[in-house]
Amino acid sequence: MSNLAVLPIIIPLISAIILVFFNSKVNISRGLAKLFSLINLSVALYINWYVLENGSIILETGDWAAPYGIILVVDSLAAILVLTTNLIAAACAFYAPNAGLERKEKFYFYPLFFFLISGVSGAFVTGDLFNLFVFFEVLLMASYGLIVLGGDKVQLRESLKYLLINVFSSMLFVTAIAFLYAVVGTVNMAHIAQRVQEVEQQGVLTAIGVLLFFVFATKAALFPLYYWLPKSYVVPNPVISALFGALLTKVGIYSILRVFSLIFVYKLELTHETFIWIAGLSMIFGVIGALSTNNIKLIIAYNIIPAIGFIILGIGVLNQESLGGSVYYLIHDMIIKAALFLIVGVIAYIAGTSDLRKMGGLINYYPFLGWLLFVAAFVLAGIPPFSGFIGKLLLLQGAFKEGEIAIVIIGLLTSLLILYSIMKIFIKGFWGDKDAMGDFKKKPVKGMIAPIVFLLAFSVALGVGAEYFYPIVDSIAAYLLDPEIYIDSVLKE
């Protein structure tokens, strides 16, 4: 059954290749994209069930034994993230035909979409540091393709910055891998972990770890490395922003989670203490960014940063509650960010503008959309009984246990401001007179609403039904806390 591990990577890859051939037939492309995304989703579901029942799936690709060949490791963390990724992909595949992509759909939107999913899933399941780099390249290249799709002037301008910064960080990534290989003589993550442990992360190893951290932090958009993010995320179509916001930065933070719970865990007082500082600064500056603008897409884009701050907080604190909180928050944030980008996409579409100052009274025409945004605001701010609450509760409990009071206070204040930043959209955009926007013409949005409801339903379920999800996340946290389990499962010692 270990071949299961390759399916989340290979199915999207094949889907993408098939879709290249149907590029000019938009209707067939749409249908196939929906179909493939559902196949992916069901496979991901099955893999989750399988992993929960039978433990991690380890695949030695090409039958080259660990640690020599490339090993795919679908453990419970990777499985659940692959599942979340495919949930979002499915929602986006159903949203895309209604997203106003127009001609862009004919220019390899769907192939790029599935390449992106393949890269993201690959990054989650690989157990090889160099292979992780390769999957980063796949998802980045697909994202370059998606971000320039359409080729507007502003798109090209922002994409260039996005591309250059990411090319630089990829270069740093390979360099850091080379350094690490020079020291430990291997690129298999379990093997690296074992060897770093043997020498107690002495000497230059911590610095190499920090270099890797900066690589991932640039992708994850942590303070102070997120400059490229906000503007480049708002220039493409909302469905692309949703994919980016939900998946790309999360791959970065996932890599930090993996590397700094598995490999570099022997100088906690230096590395992980720094993470807590970075967490606080990311929260503050991220939310300040969200409050600084009247562009609704930009508000959501900036809100990515404090969320990543919350997740890194859990990694920094590194106890069972906090890691559980990080994982819970990661899943929660992937879903809600996708939903929010899709929601503001609809709002910008119906209002014909992203500028909040030109909106008003939309609830008179789109009450349901208004309430979706309203609920999403509370989900995002971590107000119970929604998904953000459980993650936040665990994170803050974990932080308190280690006596990190200041960061908890910052986290709580940030939550308030996050709520404010989204409620601004509700109050200014939705409340108000019927004729606040002059002679308003209603546009049909039905096909765009269903995927949003689908995603929000999961957000609510993750909160209200936490009893079903939390034990899984808790076991993931316990698993992450003990690197030996991962090492043993891969190296079979």
Next chain:
Amino acid sequence: MIFAVLIPLLIACFIPYLSKIKHKIHTGYFVFIIPLVIFIYFVRFIGNDFTPVRQTVNWIPSLGINFDFYLDGLSLLFVLLISGIGALVVLYSIFYLSNQERLGHFYVYLLMFMTAMLGVVLSDNIFVLYTFWELTSISSFLLIGYWHFKERSRYGALKSMMITIFGGLSMFGGFILLSVITGTTSIQQMIAQSDMILTSDYLPLILILILLGAFTKSAQFPFHIWLPDAMEAPTPVSAYLHSATMVKAGLFLVARFSPVFSGYELFFIIVSLIGIITLCWGSYMAVRQTDLKAILAFSTVSQLGMIMAMLGFGTEAAVFAAVFHILNHATFKGSLFMVAGIIDHETGTRDIRKLGGLLTFMPMTATLALFGTFSMAGVPLPFLNGFYSKELFFDATLGLDAATILSQAIPYLAVFGSIFTFVYSMYFFFGVFTGPKQFNLLPKKPHEAPMGMLISPIVLVLGVVVIGLFPNLANAPFLLHAAQAVNSGVEFHEVSFWHGFKPPLIMSLIVVGLGTVLVMTRKKWASVYTVLPGRLSFNKAYDKLIEKIDSYSAGVTNYYMNGSLKTYMTLILGTTLIVTFIFMLLTNGFALSTDNSADFSVLEISVVIIMIIAAIATIFMNHNVAAILVLGVVGFGVAILFVTYRAPDIALTQLVIETISVALFLLCFYHLPKLKKSTDSAKTKIANATIAIGFGALMTAIGISAHSSNWFDSISEYFIETSYTLGGGDNIVNVILVDMRGLDTLFEIAVLGIAALAIIGLIKYKKNKGAE
């Protein structure tokens, strides 16, 4: 019990359907039944031998978050207030809101609030309590913003939400600390383990966080500012949420946690002080208002302060007086809000300057207002419940341990606040119902309200009178249990109208005497408000804060998000350089030895020197072609190095890539913009150079250190051994690429494919666009 809590929310799901027939049957009639049923269900619990009831329904047991409902005396008092006043308010709203309004929304929010509020007062589990707590804030937000097309409503709604959710979040922080310290999520178990909390280092923090929650919700100074703006809500809402129930959630919270904190000095100081300041400030400010509802809002602020202060005193007498007054306040303030609503409804204005002489036109309303205001003022008459609780309050202020300045000052402040309470009560009644008639100023011709609208305030005023006449009626079976839940030492004692010529009575008489004088001379001393508060305004502070949050964040963000790639790269490189360097130092990372290095040949050294010169030269090139060619030198240099290291295939690859990229550059150089001479200042240039050189040096240092820290055998030995036996190829590089790490290669190919697709997309899309 869980059913009783959730039933309003469940019914709320059907309201949108029921509201479709609102033109036939006012939706309120359906809603009215719900609080009535809940009231009847809970009223059975009243009795001398009441014992707390507990019910648990699991929600997230693995996190200790469950619906642990715990009905003790304190909860019972609040539950009956919520359902009782709730029923009356819904009844009143049927006549207040016409069926032209969006009744569906109104009642859904109201029912949502009912569930939330019942949940707050019944939950023993702190996190469930917090959940319901935030839900009250949310429903309050929606109700204040009910008429969302009005600017003031939107403003008031946002303000109330920001302040109450701020408090909610800090309370949540306090709760998390409590749960971490005690290891439980049950309030009753925390009370049982209060030693653990009282000896914790975090005690002051916990206290402040929880009190922030209570103070914001109960509109205590200086967080009271949201309450007057909340008056934009329809009047039934003001009567219900913003006077009788929700604003008392803060009091409930303090009362609930009193058994934990009561022995703690800081608790007494903060709660009493804030309470008494709120009492004085609220009543002082109420006199200045011109809107009837604003008067009542400040009056509510002041009364909440009074109860808060009593909870802070924590003595047996004070706690009993507090629960007694919670009940009394709900009766007279509820009726007064309804009266204000009636006046608004029947005259078209709430501006007290335009009103006057309504006594003959609205005799019923006037009578109701008379009882309400006089009870609120604490006028010593045996049929007004307000007098009794005020007496008990004065008594409690005198019963404090007089060791501190605060406890000595409290009785005086209490009298001061009560004088102004008397003044605004009289101002309210006489200002509206007596004096000159100015009907030309009114939008409508005044007339008595319909009977339906009068029922609810009549019931409440009957409450005022019945409690006034029989003050001990609810004492033993009801209020005593509530007080005992707060302070187990409270014992039954008779409340009586006349208990001798004692200090509390003297205080009451001073209040009435001085109050009357102040009422008479109000116009003469009104100028005092230009001194205090004068220009001091907490509202302005809030407005400024919100405004500043927006403008500062825009300022801060635009400062560094200036859109310049150069700035971004400088910051990214600079941060990486500094942090990594510090880490290298802290972990003794530098291991700069050349022991393991191979010997350098002359060829290698010369190639490297040429490469270095070429790399540096690139920066100074002002012409595209020159820059490209010089850059090419670096690339070809690398290829030569590969040759010297006997890696011909890699050298070949490098040569091909380098040739193609130079060729490509030259091909599109026509389209590239001309390189401009750098216009950066010398300072920036030096900074950039420092970062660049520093970064290069650091990477070199880490590279050398990594090379010198060669502690393990490389896995490459395995590849050399197995390349032929397992891989079937002599060329290891080939076997690695296509077999051992075939997956990498597959996806690197995919990357190339994606790049091709992206470029085709970009070019073709542009082309087609031009054609259209």
